[in-house]
Amino acid sequence: MTDDAAPALPKSLAEIREDFLALSESERLQLLLEFSRELPDLPERYAAAPGMLEKVEECQSPVRAFAEVSDGVVHFYATAPQEAPTTRGFASILAQGLSGLTPQQVLDVPEEFPLQLGLTRAVSVLRLNGMAGMLTRAKRQVVEQLAAA
Structure with a gap:
């Protein structure tokens, strides 16, 4: 599938990606650390x-x-x-980028989104796999809830 045929990245995630790509590699790591400080608190029920x-x-x-x-x-x-600021940063990116989207928009987020942030040389592959794992779970959980509805 070509990029032209892929659904557009939702605005929230596209803006986050653009923010990262506008920076140098060392500055990207700083932005990730900023995101780590912005991880939203859990609702009381969680x-x-x-x-x-x-x-x-x-x-x-x-x-x-x-x-x-x-x-x-x-x-x-x-x-x-x-x-674990790197992990917190990735969780925060997803919390800020996925929250507010429709289920279909979440399901359309490309699996390689974590690699699109330009952090492949600044962060270990294991950490990027962690973010990919969070995204995969989010998509599966959305599918499960839609099926149960």
């Missing part, structure tokens, strides 16, 4: 029962995430330890 969020096995750090479909809109929630 904060009180973090086991409701799915463990992301691909992450080296203990990360839990859940994509919730409510009234035709996706909300992505994640937890990641403060001492």
Whole structure:
């Protein structure tokens, strides 16, 4: 499939990608660290029962995430330890970029989105795989909720 045939990246994720690509490699890492400080807090229903969020096995750090479909809109929630800023940054990018999208927009996000941020030389492949794991889970969770509805 060519890029022309692929669905356009949702505006929220396209803007995040553009922000990263406008910077030098070292500045991209700084932006990722900024995102790590902006990971939204969990809603009380998840904060009180973090086991409701799915463990992301691909992450080296203990990360839990859940994509919730409510009234035709996706909300992505994640937890990641403060001492894992790269992982927190990736979780924050997805929380900010996926939340508010329709289920179809989330399903259309390309699997290679983590690689499109220009961080392949600044961040280990294992960490990028962690972000890909979060995205894959979000998509699967959306599909499961749509099937159950």
